[in-house]
Every structure is written in C-alpha cells, then in structure tokens.
Amino acid sequence: MNGSDGVVRPVARVESSLVDRAAAPKQGDEGGPDAWLVFEPEVGAALGGLEVGDEILLLSWLDRARRDVLQVHPRGDVANPVRGVFATRSPDRPNPIGLHRVRILAIEGLRLRVGPLEALDGTPILDVKPVLGPVDER
Amino acid sequence: MNGSDGVVRPVARVESSLVDRAAAPKQGDEGGPDAWLVFEPEVGAALGGLEVGDEILLLSWLDRARRDVLQVHPRGDVANPVRGVFATRSPDRPNPIGLHRVRILAIEGLRLRVGPLEALDGTPILDVKPVLGPVDER
Numbered sequence: 001m002n003g004s005d006g007v008v009r010p011v012a013r014v015e016s017s018l019v020d021r022a023a024a025p026k027q028g029d030e031g032g033p034d035a036w037l038v039f040e041p042e043v044g045a046a047l048g049g050l051e052v053g054d055e056i057l058l059l060s061w062l063d064r065a066r067r068d069v070l071q072v073h074p075r076g077d078v079a080n081p082v083r084g085v086f087a088t089r090s091p092d093r094p095n096p097i098g099l100h101r102v103r104i105l106a107i108e109g110l111r112l113r114v115g116p117l118e119a120l121d122g123t124p125i126l127d128v129k130p131v132l133g134p135v136d137e138r
Numbered sequence: 139m140n141g142s143d144g145v146v147r148p149v150a151r152v153e154s155s156l157v158d159r160a161a162a163p164k165q166g167d168e169g170g171p172d173a174w175l176v177f178e179p180e181v182g183a184a185l186g187g188l189e190v191g192d193e194i195l196l197l198s199w200l201d202r203a204r205r206d207v208l209q210v211h212p213r214g215d216v217a218n219p220v221r222g223v224f225a226t227r228s229p230d231r232p233n234p235i236g237l238h239r240v241r242i243l244a245i246e247g248l249r250l251r252v253g254p255l256e257a258l259d260g261t262p263i264l265d266v267k268p269v270l271g272p273v274d275e276r
Contacts, residue, residue: 006145006146006147006199006201007144007145007146008144008145008146008233009144009205009232009233011232011233026276027270027273027276029273030273043208043224043232045208045209045222046208046209046222046223046224046231046232047222047224047225048209048220048221048222048225049221049222049224049225049226050222050224050225054225056224057237059197059233059235059237061144067147070181070183070184071183071184071186075276082186083186083187084183084184084185084186084187084188085184086181086184086185086187086188086194086265086266086267087185087186087187087188087192087268088187088268089267089268089270093184093265094147094149094181094184094264094265095146095147095149095197095264095265097197097235097264097265099195099197099237099267126232126233126235127224127231127232127233127235128224129224129227129237130225130226130227132165132227135165135167135168138164138165138213
C-alpha cells in the first residue's frame with residue numbers, strides 16, 4: 001500500500017432500529033428502515049454540497065461479518081448452489097465493505113437522515129459518494 | 139471495530155496501461171481502457187459464478203490519493219466552487235475507496251479482463267460485487 005496504511009477509519013456510524021443481523025433485510029429496498037448517520041466532527045467539511053433529496057451511495061464496514069468465507073449459498077438459502085462471494089452480495093467476504101444506495105431525507109448538522117438502509121445499528125460508515133448522472137451532466 | 143481489525147487486504151491488483159493520475163480519465167466511461175485484474179490465489183474460490191459479459195462493481199483502494207482532503211473543486215476545475223468530497227467522486231477522501239462499474243470481457247483462471255476502467259496500474263482491488271437486478275430477480 002503506497003502512500004497509505006490500508007487502515008479504514010469510520011467517518012460516521014449508523015443509528016438504526018435494526019440490531020439483529022438475522023432479522024435485517026438483505027438489501028435496503030427489501031424493507032430496510034430509515035436511519036440516521038452520525039458523522040465525526042472532523043469530517044464535517046466533507047458534507048458540504050449534499051442536499052435533502054439527493055441519492056447517495058454509502059460504503060460501510062460490515063463489522064459483524066466474517067472475512068474467511070469465500071463461498072456461500074446465495075441469499076442464505078441452501079437450495080441455491082454455492083457461489084463465490086464476489087458473485088453475491090453476501091456480507092461475509094474478504095473485505096466486508098457494504099454498498100448501499102439511499103436517499104437523503106433530512107440534514108441536521110452532522111446528522112443525516114437516510115433510507116431505506118439495511119445496515120445494522122452501530123455499523124461504521126467509510127464513505128459517501130454521489131450517484132453519477134450521465135457523462136455530460138457531471 | 140468489533141470482530142474485525144479494520145485493515146483492508148487487497149484481493150487483486152490492476153494491470154493497466156494507465157500509470158499517471160494526471161492523464162487518467164475521471165471515470166471509466168470517460169475513456170478508460172480495458173485492464174486486467176490479477177487475483178491472489180487464496181481468494182480464487184470467491185470468483186466462482188462470475189461469467190464473461192457480467193457487469194460488476196469493483197471497489198479499489200486508491201493508494202495514491204490523499205486522505206486529509208475534505209473539500210475540492212469538482213473535477214479539478216477551479217471554476218467550480220468547492221464542495222465537500224462526500225458530494226464528489228474525488229479520489230482524495232478520508233477512506234480513498236474507488237467504485238468502478240465494469241464489464242467482464244474474459245476470464246483466464248485468476249485473471250479477469252474488464253473494462254472500461256480508470257484505475258491506475260497497480261491499484262489494489264478490495265472487493266467485487268454483482269450489479270443488483272430488480273428485487274424479484276435476486
């Protein structure tokens with residue numbers, strides 16, 4: 001890792017009613033609730049330009065996932081033949097980074113209300129990115 | 139970080155003709171070339187199920203980016219007012235993770251040919267995810 005130590009640093013945490021992995025939906029659009037993202041004060045300046053109504057991508061660190069799992073039954077159903085985790089959205093994977101597309105519902109200082117989000121309460125957020133529009137609108 | 143040390147571990151590296159950040163396109167679909175991803179032997183089993191023609195998402199670790207930049211002129215153009223990096227796709231950000239949508243063009247064992255990709259030669263790859271279809275086709 002040139003120029004960087006390869007250690008992730010949470011920029012925010014999820015505040016959600018979801019606390020149990022077994023009860024959480026597989027994806028936000030499969031019944032995920034709205035949730036708060038609570039940002040660290042030192043990254044507050046990085047939020048400038050985000051607006052209510054924007055669709056954004058969240059990258060999370062799935063801190064309750066397993067990193068030694070390389071193959072799974074998709075969607076946790078043993079009736080599905082095993083596949084490599086890179087061909088699935090399993091949270092268990094070598095680098096357990098979750099990708100979530102949500103809409104910003106409210107902004108209150110360092111707190112963003114977003115949804116729908118399937119990430120569990122307490123999940124660290126690593127990054128926020130805008131959804132890209134067509135090339136000529138960037 | 140419960141259950142995990144928060145250290146990213148490259149699962150593959152990019153082999154690309156792009157070696158200079160200043161000359162690289164901003165996004166793959168803005169003129170990025172095709173490139174090879176060379177996976178580590180110990181994660182080979184995680185590739186099972188990926189097929190030529192699939193669209194996938196790559197997460198990269200942008201190891202030549204700066205982690206202390208919180209605001210930028212979008213697209214590096216000083217005519218654009220500064221914005222928080224979370225409202226831009228700047229490679230400079232607290233956790234410099236790149237997100238790239240590419241198509242699989244060939245699979246040769248641990249080597250995947252993909253494109254178009256704007257990541258520089260040598261960039262570590264952290265994760266591969268399928269593009270999600272509609273809810274009822276997952």
